[in-house]
Amino acid sequence: MKKKILIYTGNHHTSNDGILDYLNTLNSLFDDADYILVKSTQLIDLFIKNFHAVVVIEEFSKTINVSKTSLLLRKFKGKKILILTEFINEKNKTLNSFENILRNEYSFFLKFKKMINFLSKNSIMSFIMYVFSHSLNYIKNLRSFILQKIPGIFFRILLLLISILLLPFINLFKKPYKISKLIRLLAVKVRKTRFKGDNIWKNILRLGKTEKEFDQYREEIYMKTRYLGLINVINHFDIILTSHDNIFPEKILNKSISTERIYFSLKNDKIEIDKNTKIKLSFSGYLNKYRLDVLKLLCKDKNDFFNYNEIEEIIKFSKPRFIKKKYDGCNICSLHIKKSKEWPFSSPTRYINSINKNEIPLILDDFKDGESKLLTLKKICLKTSNWEEFKQEIDELNKRIKDYQILLNNNKQSIKNLIQKNV
Secondary structure (H helix, E strand, C coil): CCEEEEEECCCCCCCCHHHHHHHHHHHHHCCCCCEEEEEECCCCHHHHCCCCEEEEECCCCCHHHHHHHHHHHHHCCCEEEEEECCCEECCCCEECCCCCCCCCCCHHHHHHHHHHHHHCCCHHHHHHHHHHHHHHHHHHHHHHHHHHHHHHHHHHHHHHHHHHHCHHHHHHHCCHHHHHHHHHHHHHHHHHHHHHHHHHHHHHHCCCCCHHHHHHHHHHHHHHHHHHHHHHHHHHCCEEEECCCCCCCHHHCCCCCEEEECCCCCCCCCCCCCCCCCEEEECCEEECHHHHHHHHHHHHCCCCCEECHHHHHHCCCCCCEEECCCCCCCCEEEEECCCCCCCCCCCHHHHHHHHHCCCEEEECCCCCCHHHHHHCECHHHHHCCCHHHHHHHHHHHHHHHHHHHHHHHHHHHHHHHHHHHHC
C-alpha cells in the first residue's frame, strides 16, 4: 500500500506562484515512488487523514503560521520534512539580506516579534498565540470587508434598502431630494475618513518615512521576521532539504537533523536556436538600481551579434520595478544579474525556468556552484561575433544539461533513500 505524504502550502500565497518550482520538483521526485502526494492548505488535514509524512516549504514570517506549525507538528507522529529556500545569514539574524541596512529602525517591532515567536515554543502558549492571531486575522478581514466592500456596491444596496424602509418618513417631509443628498454626503465622508485613516496607519507603520524611503527597508524587515519564525520551528522537523549548496542550517539547530540537497527538476533537456534570427538579450525580475546600472553598462558596449532592443526599453525608465516577461520563444538569452554588488550566491531556479522556456541562461559573475557551471553561459559569450562560435557554446551547454540530468537522477535516488529510511 502506498504511503501518503502531505505537501502543506497554507503558509504561501494561494496562487503558489512562488513555490511552483518546488511543487514540480516534488511531483517529479515521487512520480515513480511508493508514495501519494496530497497538496493542502490546511495543516490540520494531517490528523483527519492517515498521512505518513508532511513536507513544509519554509515561510514563517507570520505569527499565526509559527504558532500553528509548532502546535500541530508537536502532535503529528509521522515524519516532518522541511524545505529551506533562502540563505541563512546567522551574523545579521536574517535570511538572504547581506547589506543589513536596518540599524535601530523597527528594533522594538523585531524584539516583540522575537518574544512572541519564542513563546510559541511552549505548547500552551502556542495554542494561545494561534487563537489570538487567528482572531486578529478575522478582525482584519472583517474590517477590510466593511471598509472596502461596503462603500462600493454593498453600500449602494444598503442605501437603497434604507431609502425603501424610510420612504414614508421621507414623503412626510416632502423633501426626498434633501435626504438623498444627505446620504450621498455621508457616503463621501465615510470614504474620506477611511482613506485618511489608512494613510495615518501606513505612516505609523513606516515610522514617518515616505513609501519610496520605506521600500529599502521592506524586504529586510520581511526576511528578519522569516528568520525569527524559522529558528522557532526548525527543530520540530526530522529531515531538511536545502535548495542551494550554500544554505547551511546547522548553526540554528538544537539537534542533529538529516540534511540533503534537493535539485530542481528540468523539463527541457536541450536548447534550440535559429540561425536566421538575432539572439535577443532579455531581463526579468526585480529591477533595482544595481541591476539597472549593469544593464546600462551592457548597452554601452554593444555587440552587433545580439539584439539589445528589450534591454534598451527597460533602461529608459530608472524607477525600481518588477519586469515580467510576457513571451517565450527561440533565440532569447536571459540575463541573470545578482541582486546587489555584494550578493555572493547564484539563482539556480532562474536558470531552470529559463531552460524550460528554451531560453539561454547567461550569468555575469563567476559562481562556483554546480548549477552555474552546468546550466549557464558566461559573460565572455557576449563577445561572440558569429554563429559558428555561438552554436559551439550552445552545443557545449546542451552537453552540460545532460550532465545535470545525471546529477538530478542521482539526487532523486539519494532523497528517496533518505525518506524511505525515515518514513
